[in-house]
Amino acid sequence: MAELVLCTGLDPDDPESVTLVVTAAEGRTPGEDAVARLGAYGYEGDGCLYFVRTDGWAERRLDGELLTVDIVAYPAVLKGLEADADRFPERSAADPEALRLLRVSARVSPGTYARAADSTAVLTTPAGTPAEEVVAEARSGGSRPLILAPRPE
Template identity: 85%
Template sequence: MAELVLCTGLDPDDPDSVTPVVIVAEGRAAEEDAVARLGLYGYEGDGCLYFVQTDGWAERRLEGGLLTVDIVAYPVVLKGLDDAAADRFPERSAADPEALRLLRVSAQVSPGTYARATDITAVLTAPAGMPAEQAVAEARSGGSLPLILAPRPE
């Protein structure tokens, strides 16, 4: 099952910043597979993969201490992903009904810590069963490239 954690120190230029990180595992669920494969469309730079905002984004909301992140993309993006047909994702983006919600993940967080969060959301793909902390540690050491999702374009 996908996990959501808040991590500090992922941005070497701003070590005090907080980044929401979604950890997915390929082969567990269609939702996680689709999000993991979004990296195929990312462009590499600065030790990560950037996903173009016009293709998809991360929608976040904090209610009390519950942070919810929705990863959304337009149906055309899914055409190039194996086993990720748009009809498998009936839920829509809260911001744009044309975009499909691929994954929703929630976690209890400290509102004070979340207040320091950057606008980006990172996605890490890890083997099934790998603890979130280990996946983040591997990304910090350069073992895997995180996929960076921005908020919805204005």
Template identity: 80%
Template structure:
């Protein structure tokens, strides 16, 4: 099951900066429901372009939509149907639409309780980490901090 965490230490240039991270499981293809959602998001990295220790997902292909309601943070990861074709993912599995652009499909929704003060310090980007199913979030984050996992960086929703 996908997890949402706020953490520090992912940006080696700014180790105290707060980053919003979505952790998804890899290798769950050919399934429906939440696992299909995670699989599609895990494979978005195929469309990312390489940066300095990370992959960037172009905002014209998709983005992360974030909403804070009290202490409940909800993140939707969305992409256009053409991206799903490239991933060989069935677009008909993704019925929900983006709040920012009804042409884009919601691939995954994940929520977590967070401190509004900490969230206010978070960068605008959302990082996605893909790891083996069942790996604890703290272990995934530790591996990412040491360069073991490259995050996929998603821009905020277009304005």
């Protein structure tokens, strides 16, 4: 199951910075599978992959302590991933042309969330691996996160 966590230590240039991380496993659900495979569209950066905001983004909402993240992409991206766009009937809140691939929610500290970077990191995980293990592996350089920008304005 996809998970959402706030953590520190993922940015080697600023180890105290707070990062919002979504973990997704291939083969679990159509949404997790699509999100886990988005890295194929990422371009390489400093120890990570960046997803172009014209292809998709992360939409975040905080309601009290409940943080909800929607990961969205345009149908053309799904075509390239050989994913059936019909399996994603929900739409982006920012652009009705973009499809919601995955929604993940978790209770977080509003104070910690306020310190989080605007971008959202996606880490791909084997099914059943707890988010804490996936984050620990990323901290040690064992995996590269896919970085999703906020929704376009």
